[in-house]
Amino acid sequence: MTDLPPGAVRRVVILGGGTAGWMTAAALGRLIAPTGVEVTLIESEEIGTVGVGESTLPHLRDFNLRLGIDEAEFMRATRATFKLGIEFCDWGRLGDRYMHPFGDFGAEGGGVPFHHYWLAAQARGEAGPLDDYAVPIVAAYEDRFAPPKADARSVLSTYGYAYQLDAGLYAAFLRRLAEAAGVRRVEGRVVDVAQDGDRGAIVSLRLADGQEIAGDLFVDCSGFRGLLIEQTLKAGYADWSHWLPCDRAVAIPCESVGRTQPYTRAIAMPAGWRFRIPLQHRIGNGYVYCSAFETPEGATAALEQALEGAPRAAPNHLRFLAGHRKLNWASNCVAIGLSSGFIEPLESTSIYLIQAGITKLVELWPRSPLDTVSADEFNRQMMLQYERIRDFIILHYVATERDDTPFWRHIREMTIPDSLATRIELFRETGVVSDYREGLFLHASWVAVLLGQRIMPRTAHVLARAEDPQRLAAGLARLRRMVAEAGRSLPLQDDYIAAHCAWRPPSGQSAA
Incomplete structure (x- = not known):
């Protein structure tokens, strides 16, 4: 002492x-x-x-x-379970899907961030989907996981991970x-x-x-x-409810079904969004919604209809501001x-x-x-x-083309903080993401959401446009193959957990 x-x-x-x-x-x-x-x-x-x-x-x-x-x-x-990112469904338009990965797109070495080279090639029809250039996304969609490699020369070193617990x-x-x-x-x-x-x-x-x-x-x-x-x-x-109007949530855990996904899912709903979080013993589900556009009964019914397995508990209702x-x-x-x-x-x-x-x-x-x-x-x-977290969350809402429900029409009409409006305009005009000295979400996170929700820059950076088109296309194709092979080389998450960190109920105890 x-x-x-x-x-x-x-x-x-x-x-x-x-x-x-x-x-x-x-x-x-x-x-x-x-x-x-x-x-x-x-x-x-x-x-x-x-x-x-x-x-x-x-x-x-x-x-x-x-x-x-x-x-x-x-x-x-x-x-x-392990978590390689968050998948967003139906946010830009109904039917859209993209992932915010815990890792980088592409590889290091260019004069400007990777997404500029992707934009330059994509404008010529010579690039695949952005998700194909991120190892954690490829691995997540294959339900695969292993910790990243320590060797910085390996494409398997380009991601991190979190937990679903x-x-x-x-x-x-x-x-x-x-x-x-x-x-x-x-x-x-x-x-x-x-x-x-x-x-x-x-x-x-x-x-x-x-x-x-x-x-x-x-x-x-x-x-x-x-x-x-x-x-x-x-x-x-x-x-901040004038920018983030969702003020209620209902949560219901359910039984696990199928393989365990190494990612959280956020699905846009008529009056908010629904989460899906797979754990070793159950799936966490919830509907975060705006009470001005949905009732607790309606939200509960919508969530119950979406459950993949039998419910494990009664609905838990929350209020917040x-x-x-x-x-x-x-x-x-x-x-x-x-x-x-x-x-x-x-x-x-x-x-x-x-x-x-x-x-x-x-x-x-x-x-x-x-x-x-x-x-x-x-x-x-x-x-x-x-x-800064506030601005990043608001981005998911305002970067939408949806107008199919009163909630989404309200979202499209609301004003946003000047700090966010400036970042969106800078990206739309130049493709540049200004980095924070202090704050949570870094460059790749903003790129994932901005591009994932169809905010497309008017042009790529001049250094990316100056690259030889054939050389750039060949490099992107090679990188895409490397990322696919690397992501699919990892073990299934369920197998990795079973070998290293599986929870097993004591003898005579259920998995509840």
């Missing part, structure tokens, strides 16, 4: 369990507690968790690795990890929050059984209600997870935003409970995360 300096944070109190609470607890238990900081988590069995954030981004691998988590153990514990089981797995690292769990429901009369900082939380839990720094993982960050500290909420806290760190309280904000899970960003908040908190660990310098920088960085 390290001797902490006077005035340092000595006691951290996390309010709320679930994925956000236990990710925070596991990270602080492993990374911060060894410095001498006590970490306590309060949760109540009376209060349920949302528990539908089952699809993730590749960044979660880094989080698990930093905490020393063995991947095979994690996969078995969470009954997870049971969020409730992940929280339970992290709880064991956190408690082993010394995190103390307290069962109870908070009934009162004591504040410093002079500064307004949170001093302690009183539970229904009379316990008083004091702390120096509080982490609010209480979900949508934001018991500390909003109900106590009045941080405020920026409402797209947006974020105006302050994610207020006084001596940091909001993590749904208490921080919510953007619909179209690009699997929910768990990523939890991870981003935890990572920034650790990086900007306060010198004292009321460290305004750290708080200001945390708020600035998290604001960028939310705004």
Whole structure:
């Protein structure tokens, strides 16, 4: 244990369990507690968790690795499958299909990004579909998976992967990890929050059984209600429903059928979109919709009709409001997870935003409970995360030609943020994707969605157009063959999981 300096944070109190609470607890238990900081988590069995954030981004691998988590153990514990990307169906037009892969299109080596060469050849009818030049897409559609090669010279090194998991089981797995690292769990429901009369900082939380839990720094993982960050500290909420009008969801897991796909599917629906997330033991399904254009009964019926197997649970209905806290760190309280904000899970960003908040908190660990310098920088960085994810999600909606339902006609008529309008116009005119210094989605992600939803640049970059047409066509054909052979050379995901990380129910227990 390290001797902490006077005035340092000595006691951290996390309010709320679930994925956000236990990710925070596991990270602080492993990374911060060894410095001498006590970490306590309060949760109540009376209060349920949302528990539908089952699809993730590749960044979660880094989080698990930093905490020393063995991947095979994690996969078995969470009954997870691997994920090479997200397929989007019916978004640009009815019948359209494309994939946002976790990897690059093409290969390195050109003077401009690959998609410019593809555009130049495609204009002459000398290129195949863009998806044919990405290993993770080819492998995903063949239901194949293996980790990427370390050799950068191999086309099998050009992709990453994420996980499709049971969020409730992940929280339970992290709880064991956190408690082993010394995190103390307290069962109870908070009934009162004591504040410093002079500064307004949170001093302690009183539970229904009379316990008083004091702390120096509080982490609010209480979900949508934001018991500390909003109900106590009045941080405020920026409402983005005018750009992201979906405000309801219904989720129903069902039995698995057939082979397990190494990708999540997002299917556009009359009043929103439907997700399909295949795990080892079941398929997660949900309909995210706008209540102005669909009823809970109608959404449930539409989802039930789409189930591929027998339902495994009753419909779970959720309400939410797209947006974020105006302050994610207020006084001596940091909001993590749904208490921080919510953007619909179209690009699997929910768990990523939890991870981003935890990572920034650790990086900007306060010198004292009321460290305004750290708080200001945390708020600035998290604001960028939310705004840039917001723009990327809105892109999926506004880049559509659909007008077949009132919902899609509304989407086509709505205004969008200037930051997104500028990016779309730049790509449409020049094919250029301006890269972020800070933010989640990188170049290939924007290319996948922009081109996948028919926003075609008026021209390719001049350097791509200057390439010898015959040489370019031959190179693209050769690359297309290499990608096809590489993607199809991988084992079936089900075979890989069976050999390395399959979950099997204990003797006498069903696979439920």
